[in-house]
Amino acid sequence: YAPTRCAAVQTSVEQGVLPPCHHHEAVHDPQLVPCTCPLFSCPWEGHLEVVVSHLRQTHRINILQGAEIVFLATDMHLPAPTDWIIMHSCLGHQFLLVLRKQEKYEGHPQFFATMMLIGTPTQADNFTYRLELNRNQRRLKWEATPRSVLECVDSVISDGDCLVLNTSLAQLFSDNGSLAIGIAITTSKVHNAEAEM
């Protein structure tokens, strides 16, 4: 698999440049969503169906296909805050992987990884995502239900409800400054589907 990241963030962005979470306040038409790319203060908004083409065309975010993919995040040494973003097309839906390096505690950058469905929260509940790191006879797996892009990626990360890596663990799993993240999406178990009925 080819290494892919949002090409426009080879230099880190100031935290203040990240768009505020205005998903619920500023959307006039409830079917319109703002740009879900957390990298830029992008004025775009549109229907969920065209978010993917906006992300591809305007922000040049790549799509990887397949039930199980490997995303190679390069240049892990870049200073915080930095985001690595990829879209994952799978099971008839598109997902957004966000890997963020951020200093929640000053001087101690951490890595946060989560997956968002480009769809509604109800649709997101039908899936489980798995992120896996595997290197040097060590393995770390995180499994959870993806959030919807209608929710705010910033709050998912500030809540810490995602894969969290200290710098030391990130280095243990990195190879030559790059972190290979295995990603798999599955449909949730039957009892989850039943719980929704």
Added chain:
Amino acid sequence: YAPTRCAAVQTSVEQGVLPPCHHHEAVHDPQLVPCTCPLFSCPWEGHLEVVVSHLRQTHRINILQGAEIVFLATDMHLPAPTDWIIMHSCLGHQFLLVLRKQEKYEGHPQFFATMMLIGTPTQADNFTYRLELNRNQRRLKWEATPRSVLECVDSVISDGDCLVLNTSLAQLFSDNGSLAIGIAITTSKVHNAEAEM
């Protein structure tokens, strides 16, 4: 499974009370090892074969048996530094699980969990341990080779080469202040055994 922890640490201990890592310097007879209980500045030393009975009798550390066990660490809210310790008897060996709450960064306690074989580093290389947290449709798994108790648990934790949990993640996986940690030990794959020959 009954909740178990080193009964003598219901109150947190001062970091300074933890024993220094004198495994390599202070052992006169190379077959003698110091007390491996990280909780106390314990003057005991003895052969590896009697470490287990020392830990049971002097420090009242319990042993859980079986290939897969669940250790319930209670009172996760206790202030750092605090240790939770259990022995795990499996595959003809005894392992020591150390769960430590520690403020690596002042004001931001984290949890660190690792497994040590009560045996030599060469013996430890034959095993893989897995720690698993599973709650609220979230799952976190850590797999690695156990360290030997002849190495220093303090340096394993300060290197961050273990399962690391922020307070927020620990709370997501806790139930009523208790953290259930699934523990499994397996023998390493064939290619590891071959690599040693």
